[in-house]
Amino acid sequence: MKAIGIVVEYNPFHNGHVYHIEQARKSTSADVVIAVMSGNFLQRGEPAFVDKWARTTMALQGGADLVLELPYVYATAHAPVFAKGAIELLDAIGCDAFCFGSEDGDIKPFEQSISVLQNAGDKYEQIVKEAVQSGLSYPKALNEAYLYAVQLSGQSLPVADLTKPNNILGFHYMQAAREINSTMAAATIPRIIAGYHDDADDEQTIASATGIRKSFFDFDTLDSVRNFFPQGTFNTLTAWRDDKGSFGNWDSFYPLLRFTILREGPKRLAEIADIAEGIENLMFRAAKNNNTFEGFMSEVKSKRYTWTRIQRMLTHIYTGFTYEHRNEIGSASYLRLLGMTEKGQLYLNKNKKKLKLPLISKAAAFSDPSLQMDIHSADMYALGIAHNTNPPIVGGDFKRTPIILP
Structure with a gap:
């Protein structure tokens, strides 16, 4: 079975994510889509809108076949570390390729960018370090060094625009894959209709997760953003609201x-x-x-x-x-399974002996500092969600088993 890997947050899962899954599967002729998904705290340093279990349910309903948790240490890190952790997991579970959404929508500029930085060598890292020391933010320092490397190369071929958020992550995914000598192929699809930071447009059915969250918190009603969700997402979010009374921010x-x-x-x-x-x-x-x-x-x-x-x-x-x-935490050391469909379960049964890392379906059966941090952060998330509403369910993450959907 051919597997395509994607790196996601689903904060929350929306129609644009359905498109990403469909196109990733189609463009690579994959049999299964494997999603590595952040836990309860995200790369931009914020609590998730709903917890990882609710987001796993939405992902499986929306077309993913397997959902793995990206450990806290990677999920809350800056782009290079975030990408490294995610790519290590996709490689370990045996993906043939990985696919990311990007503003460029073409893999060739990313390949050219990787080549340019490889040729720049240590000078690139030196410029990044000096730029940060001079007071520039890390993203701006990276871009300054990147522009220098492009100029130095004298290349006339197109390179990726690394001022765009999805392009930045895509570039780091490809860089991480090269660093670990992964055999996974890289693919990208264009981000459509809504940009990463764009506000939600009521006349469209696709919006960025950022725009959706902003619109929801402005109006404090799910009906204000219902148009951007598949029915499964809307049902899951409605059930969460009725049970928890609040969403994470x-x-x-x-x-x-x-x-x-x-x-x-x-x-x-x-x-x-x-x-x-x-x-x-x-x-x-x-x-x-x-x-x-x-x-x-x-x-x-x-x-x-x-x-x-x-x-x-x-x-x-x-x-x-x-x-x-x-x-205390080094490279990725386990694959924590959050959920699967019957097709995902079939993939695991066929490839269980080929996995490069242990597969965890019960947290109690595995001891690791990174996993302990995942469980602890889930408890802290539960406290934050429930401190003004229902009593928090602390310790629940330690006992949870993977979600299985048809």
């Missing part, structure tokens, strides 16, 4: 985050992953001064620190993820 998590910052104090905050250059002192003052997340962020944000970078720090503060924890 920093506004609702902020009281617990604020408590954590004020309790820990600057000295202990400095031990948290990604905290550097004294920003812990600014965060402590901002938490004292502000009752809202928006007010807190307005006080902390600067040209040096992007909104996303700060949110990743806050995610680690909230979950207690320290530099010491990060140093």
